[in-house]
Amino acid sequence: MQTQVNRWILLRKDDEAARALYTSLGFHIAVGDTEDLLKFISIDLPDKVGTKSTNSRRIFTGHVPSVAEVAQRPIRNFFLGAEPEWSDAYSSQVVRRRINSAVKNSIYNGRHVAIVGLPLSGKSTILRQVAAEIGADRPTLFFERITEPQTDKIVAEHTGQSSRALIFVDNLIDSREAIDRLVGSIGAQIVSAEQSIYFDSVTLRSMQGKLDVHSSSEIANQDLQIIIDSIPVDIRRWHPDSLDSVFNDSGEFGLFESFRRHVYDENLTSRFRSKLNEFEAKDQEAFDVYIMACYVASCRTIVSFDMIYTFLPKRDKTYIDVYDIVKRIGSFLVEVDLADDPDQDHFSVRSGALARIALRECKAQSFGRIYSRFHNSVPPRLTVDYEVFRRYAYDNDHARRAFPKLEDGRKFYEQLVRVSDNAYDYQHGAIYLSKMKSFTEAFSWIDKAISKSRGRVFSIRNTHARILFEANIDILKLNTSDSTALDGIEESMSVLEGCIKNDARRSYHLLRFSDQALQYSSIMDDENRRIWLNHSYDNLQQMVEKAAISNSREIYNLRKYRNLYNEARIALGR
Numbered sequence: 001m002q003t004q005v006n007r008w009i010l011l012r013k014d015d016e017a018a019r020a021l022y023t024s025l026g027f028h029i030a031v032g033d034t035e036d037l038l039k040f041i042s043i044d045l046p047d048k049v050g051t052k053s054t055n056s057r058r059i060f061t062g063h064v065p066s067v068a069e070v071a072q073r074p075i076r077n078f079f080l081g082a083e084p085e086w087s088d089a090y091s092s093q094v095v096r097r098r099i100n101s102a103v104k105n106s107i108y109n110g111r112h113v114a115i116v117g118l119p120l121s122g123k124s125t126i127l128r129q130v131a132a133e134i135g136a137d138r139p140t141l142f143f144e145r146i147t148e149p150q151t152d153k154i155v156a157e158h159t160g161q162s163s164r165a166l167i168f169v170d171n172l173i174d175s176r177e178a179i180d181r182l183v184g185s186i187g188a189q190i191v192s193a194e195q196s197i198y199f200d201s202v203t204l205r206s207m208q209g210k211l212d213v214h215s216s217s218e219i220a221n222q223d224l225q226i227i228i229d230s231i232p233v234d235i236r237r238w239h240p241d242s243l244d245s246v247f248n249d250s251g252e253f254g255l256f257e258s259f260r261r262h263v264y265d266e267n268l269t270s271r272f273r274s275k276l277n278e279f280e281a282k283d284q285e286a287f288d289v290y291i292m293a294c295y296v297a298s299c300r301t302i303v304s305f306d307m308i309y310t311f312l313p314k315r316d317k318t319y320i321d322v323y324d325i326v327k328r329i330g331s332f333l334v335e336v337d338l339a340d341d342p343d344q345d346h347f348s349v350r351s352g353a354l355a356r357i358a359l360r361e362c363k364a365q366s367f368g369r370i371y372s373r374f375h376n377s378v379p380p381r382l383t384v385d386y387e388v389f390r391r392y393a394y395d396n397d398h399a400r401r402a403f404p405k406l407e408d409g410r411k412f413y414e415q416l417v418r419v420s421d422n423a424y425d426y427q428h429g430a431i432y433l434s435k436m437k438s439f440t441e442a443f444s445w446i447d448k449a450i451s452k453s454r455g456r457v458f459s460i461r462n463t464h465a466r467i468l469f470e471a472n473i474d475i476l477k478l479n480t481s482d483s484t485a486l487d488g489i490e491e492s493m494s495v496l497e498g499c500i501k502n503d504a505r506r507s508y509h510l511l512r513f514s515d516q517a518l519q520y521s522s523i524m525d526d527e528n529r530r531i532w533l534n535h536s537y538d539n540l541q542q543m544v545e546k547a548a549i550s551n552s553r554e555i556y557n558l559r560k561y562r563n564l565y566n567e568a569r570i571a572l573g574r
Contacts, residue, residue, distance in 0.1 A: 031105055061153040062141035062167075064131045076232050080268075081120070081256055081353025089128035093230050096129060097122070097223045099214050103130050103191065106212035106551060107166070112183075113191040114172060116199045116556040117216030120256035120353055123193035124170050126216060130191065131168045139163060145171040145300075145388070146178035147340060158186045166191065171300060173198045174388045180206040196556050200508040201459055212551035215558070217251050224250070228263055236263050251559055256353050272354060273361045280366060285312070286328040291362055291370050293333060293347065294355035299392040301385040302336060302348040310378050338384070346384065364401050371402035375412070394425055396432040406436045413445075423452035427460050430467060439471035458503040462512060465495040469516050477523050486528075489520065493532055500539070507554055507561075510539050514564045521571045533572050540565040 011031050070086040078088045088094050099115070103126065106113045115123045131142050139158065143150065146169055158165045165188040169175050172194035182188040183206035190207065196217065204211060219227075224247055228240060240246070241262035249258035260269060280287040292311055293303050308322045326333055331350060338346045349355040359367065380386045394416060403409035413429035430445035446464045453460050472488035479485070493516065499509035517532035543561045547554035554561070 031109070061150060061157060062143050064140050064142050064168075067132075076235065077351075079231050079235060081351045083348075083350070083352050084125045084128055086128060086132065088125060089132040094125065094129070095223065095227045095230055096133075097126065097227075098220050099216060100126055100130055100133075102214055102551070104134060106214070107134065107189070107191060109212075110189070111212045111551075112189060112207040112210050114199065114204075114211060114213045115191075115193040115216050116196050116213055117218075118251075118254035119195055119356070120254040121216040121250070122219075122255050123195075123216045127168055127170055127191065127193045134166070140166045140168070142168040143170070143175070145169060145385075146175040146182070148178065149340060151178040151181055154182060154188075155185050158188070161186075164189055168192070171388075173202050174300060174385075174391075176202065176204070179204070183207065199556065201505060203504060211553065213553050213555050214551065215556040217254065217556065218559070219247070219250055219255065221247060227255075228259075231259070231263065235265055235268065237265055269357065272357060276358055276361055280362070283328055286325050287366075288370050288373075289325050290329050290332050290349075291358060291367065292374055293349050294358045295367075295371065295374065295398070296384075296389070297349045297352060297355045298359060298398075299389045301383070301389045302338070302346050304338075304341065304346050304382065304384050305344040306382045307378050307384065308347070310382055311374060313373065313377075341384070364404065368402040368404075371398060372412075375416075391424075394428040396428055396435055399428070399432045400435055403432075406433075406438055409433075409436065410438075410441070421452070423449045423457065423460060426452065427463050431463060434467040434470055439467065442467050442471070458499050458505070458509070461495055461499055462509055465492040465499070466512060468492040468495070469519075473516075473519055473523075476520075480524060489516075490528065492516065493528075497535070507543060507557055510536075510543065511557070511560060511564065514540060514568060518564070518567050518571060530572075533568055537565065537568040537572060537574075540568060 013031065065086055067090045070090060072087045073082075073085065075088070075091055075093050078084060078091075078094060103113055103115065107130075115126055117123055128142070131140060134140060139161065141154070146154075146167075154165070154167070165182070165186060167182060167188050168191045169179065170193050172179070172192040175192075179188075179190050179192070183190065193216075194202065221243060224243060228236070228243075228246070246258050246262045249261055252258075253261075276287075279290070289308055289311065292308075296303050296307075305319075305322055308325065309317065309319065312321060312325070314321065326335075326347060332354070333347050334350045336346050336348045380390075383389050394413075399409050399412060403412055409432050410429075413425070413432060417425050417429065426445050426449035430442045430449060433439075433442035433445060446460070446467055449457075449460045450464060455461065468488050469492040472485040472492075475482055475485040476489065493513065496509050496513040496516070500506045500513060503509060513532075514536035517529075517536045521529045521533055540561055543554055544558065544565050546552050547556075547558035547561055549555070
């Protein structure tokens with residue numbers, strides 16, 4: 001089966017029925033008039049990608065390289081989960097999905113764009129492909145994330161330019177302040193990517209009402225089959241699982257994870273797991289540094305020479321030890337350039353997909369050893385992009401894996417807040433304590449988080465409601481007449497109702513409210529059950545309708561809304 005990247009149909013207006021029909025026939029959809037289409041085609045022709053001059057772009061910070069400027073690597077690396085590079089964006093073997101044309105259509109309609117989806121669902125690849133293909137007469141820039149110094153340079157270079165800067169950025173939430181400034185000061189148009197779990201909590205003031213959202217997690221069956229056919233034969237099964245299985249899991253776990261389960265040679269993961277165990281047994285020192293780098297990568301940054309040197313436990317260590325360990329880690333780690341810190345070397349995991357598997361597959365005891373040593377030995381001042389790192393570093397999922405004993409985890413968070421005294425760190429600690437069923441302590445911690453944030457942070461109030469519910473639902477299961485437990489659950493639902501009403505990110509709270517309503521309905525049959533289920537049903541119905549609209553802010557949550565909506569409908573007997 002061949003790719004149908006150049007089959008297009010022009011719709012005068014966006015019509016869902018027409019879109020579904022022509023998509024099923026293999027067409028890409030463009031919305032607009034004839035002039036818009038001609039402009040789009042004139043810029044999008046593939047033969048222009050490799051031949052156009054880059055001189056006009058070369059002067060700008062973050063310019064997108066032409067195909068002649070790009071180093072090549074084996075395409076097999078991409079399919080095995082290596083981070084996408086520009087050579088992959090230009091490769092004809094990496095399929096252009098239908099979402100690519102939808103993103104470009106949004107761009108040419110003058111809209112900001114967010115590509116949102118599960119981890120490893122193709123967001124970064126799509127972003128690079130579109131940036132490489134769009135080939136505009138206007139400045140086109142690309143960044144993993146935009147730092148403050150880069151923002152200063154972009155503003156300086158583009159102030160007074162006749163054309164509107166088009167800026168691609170791969171980590172939306174970590175570049176929020178920069179994006180707001182760039183949109184406000186030079187009128188930049190932003191094309192971004194973000195994981196759905198984080199996009200739920202993003203407020204985008206500068207793009208309010210001007211943003212198209214595209215889901216990378218949902219993939220057309222035609223695209224899915226073409227992608228499977230494009231995978232090198234030496235890494236895929238002769239007889240992969242059914243397309244339906246691949247499709248369902250791609251929307252539930254992400255495209256790479258679905259392929260790992262249903263399409264790739266099943267020995268790939270087991271071989272990696274075996275190699276990981278062998279690595280730890282033969283060279284624990286180098287193994288620890290690699291897992292540390294995987295952990296740091298999960299926090300969206302990289303490791304520096306100083307971080308590795310400080311992490312090493314030996315007292316008589318020298319700088320040569322760092323390079324020796326990097327050499328022993330081999331192909332799992334790659335050297336990267338960091339313009340903001342050219343005075344030392346920096347390293348990153350070669351494959352984000354394998355890093356996720358490594359963190360999941362390494363022994364909990366090993367991860368705990370590495371996690372504890374990192375936070376005891378590597379100070380924030382040495383951590384690359386610490387302000388980014390800290391958003392993810394203290395998450396309770398990491399802490400529960402590292403500290404299966406409550407007292408160890410409590411000490412970790414107590415030490416953290418003694419230094420930071422930060423509301424979000426109290427929130428992380430509260431979630432950890434609640435997951436460990438220490439609800440009395442969890443309430444104390446979340447109360448401090450609310451106090452320090454002055455009750456203005458809705459995500460902290462959401463956490464308070466969640467802890468309150470989880471502390472009481474199991475008690476209510478044992479005794480449905482326990483009035484204290486019922487009072488706690490009523491307060492939790494009331495807090496969430498307030499969040500839904502007052503926070504612009506109402507979907508984030510509605511999903512939690514609806515899940516709790518369904519849990520409650522499974523054990524109780526009273527007036528609260530009816531009120532909360534009806535509230536969920538009515539609001540979810542609205543969100544399903546909104547999310548079903550192409551490019552809507554809620555489109556990436558459509559599957560969640562539908563599932564909860566159907567569960568609420570069944571519970572109500574409708």
